[in-house]
Amino acid sequence: MIVMVMVVMAAEAVSNADCICVRQAALAIFLEMRGLYGDGDLSPSKGYIWIVMVDNVSITLAMYFLVLFYAATAPELQRFRPVPKFVCIKTVIFLSFWQGVAIAVLEYFGILRGDITRGWSSAELSVGLQEFLICIEMLFVSIAHSWTFGYHSFRTENS
């Protein structure tokens, strides 16, 4: 799939760099250097839509097989209460994903607006808000972990 994206990118000889300040990583940085990324641009000649698609397919595939494997081995796993554990991990992943989407939507409609005079542009504000929410959520996740991944069942009688 990565190869596919690279082939598509090579085929599309689009070379005008949009001079917008986008922040991306890895493949996105590489594509941006060639002017092929186009953040938020849904055109198939830009990398953005392909990266979003590959990322979504990848995470869906991984999650689907995790669920499938659980479905196949549910009677053996029942004793260990795997569902709360799965929910704990899943919540973090999905929360960080969907709140990113929600913040992007808020930013797009201009509800979330930064104030340059205070040193926070809109983009920085949305990133900062995302990090802030993760910091808060981690407190709740750490409390939830002490229930779901408790150590009491691993204690021996003498310790």
Added chain:
Amino acid sequence: MAVEFDVLDHVSIGMFIAAVSTVLATYFSLSLIANHLYHYTQPNLQRPIVRILLMVPIYAINSFLSLVFSRWSLYLDLLRDCYEAYVVYNFFNLLLAFINADHDSDTRDIELSSFDDPSESRAPVPSPSSSSSSSSGLDEQRVIQILEAKPPMSHPCPMCCLPKFKPGAAFLRLSKRCIFQFILVKPLMVRR
């Protein structure tokens, strides 16, 4: 008065709340990890658990750092997303370890109750010949045997139109690959 309120504006209040919750979250999960390591009685189960628990301090400290040093947030987020993929992989390992542990306790129960009534919900699994030699460590052979003993299963709800799949060695291999590809793809596909 207005000036003083302006100094202590929303951003610094937010920073303070974020700092407090980061410290608390890190403290809670590090103490839980310490307890796991202190009572490290079942390494096969607890190794992936500790790796999963490390997610909280890594996420919290990482997010706080990129809140404070917003210039570096891109690289810090890259690290965080890589760890997310690693956690998913470790959760799969934990499931495998649970199945092994379940099988261990099953055979122990059967030995204690002298084969009188193996539970009917589970298919009776023939004990592998090498069980004594590899009593510790993840034994995939056992997981495969448990999977092989199951009838063909249909996919869960949204995908129930797909043909039934047969659990077994091939299924385990496919699951592993599909979960492992996430670790490889995720760092490449990080984006904003």
